[in-house]
């Protein structure tokens with residue numbers, strides 16, 4: 001298998017910075033791709049071992065391009081996640097003043113994170129979306145746009161100057177990135193794990209979403225992300241991307257997935273992987289009666305009842 005990781009490029013993205021925090025990147029070639037789609041396609045085509053892409057930010061929620069890629073097409077699985085605190089720098093060609101700026105560019109996910117700053121400092125600037133924040137910096141270098149919102153670290157790479165740094169509308173804004181590969185056995189549980197799934201309802205009825213969520217709730221499983229995405233089959237047709245606390249090897253998670261498999265039209269397992277936000281020491285106690293031991297004791301009791309050995 002090729003020892004390369006594809007990532008949302010070009011060089012100088014937040015994605016690259018987040019990726020380099022993973023120790024295994026020391027022994028991998030890191031290859032920039034122009035889009036999330038092309039990075040994931042490289043994995044599907046076997047050109048790259050895994051791809052590293054943004055999936056969620058604390059200001060706007062899910063990054064829909066990434067979610068939609070994981071929802072559809074050949075199945076992929078998430079193996080790792082990384083959280084990165086984000087503040088932006090306004091990068092310009094040397095000599096540009098704030099009053100010279102007519103066009104600003106960045107990745108669409110950056111816009112909600114800098115909107116108030118823009119309203120205050122550059123209310124008349126025209127927004128141009130770029131494939132990534134580093135790509136916006138590259139386009140400023142080429143003279144296509146006047147300024148880019150990107151990481152301050154991208155300035156040197158693209159011969160730009162940071163006119164302003166530390167730009168962030170929301171305090172503590174974080175972006176979550178995931179390492180995605182072809183389906184294989186999930187990493188062993190660490191005690192602080194997360195499981196991602198996509199659910200398609202079997203039919204439309206009152207309480208259909210409550211029924212899906214009830215499978216998690218009744219087994220004491222907390223949810224961390226719930227994002228609906230259109231299936232493309234018409235208005236009102238959605239699937240649900242869900243992140244839940246726990247690992248598929250936990251009995252309560254396995255039982256939840258079995259329950260969902262029985263009642264959903266389709267369930268896509270997107271992986272169980274270590275959480276980046278906490279360690280096992282910080283995991284909260286779950287609902288009484290939902291430990292592995294209690295599930296096993298209950299299954300054992302039913303088996304004995306079936307045998308008349310209770």
Ligand SMILES: O=C(O)C(=O)Cc1ccccc1
Nearest residue numbers: 013014015107109110132133
């Ligand atoms: O990695 C980048 O630089 C991106 O373009 C994706 C992104 C967009 C907004 C915040 C963090 C990452």
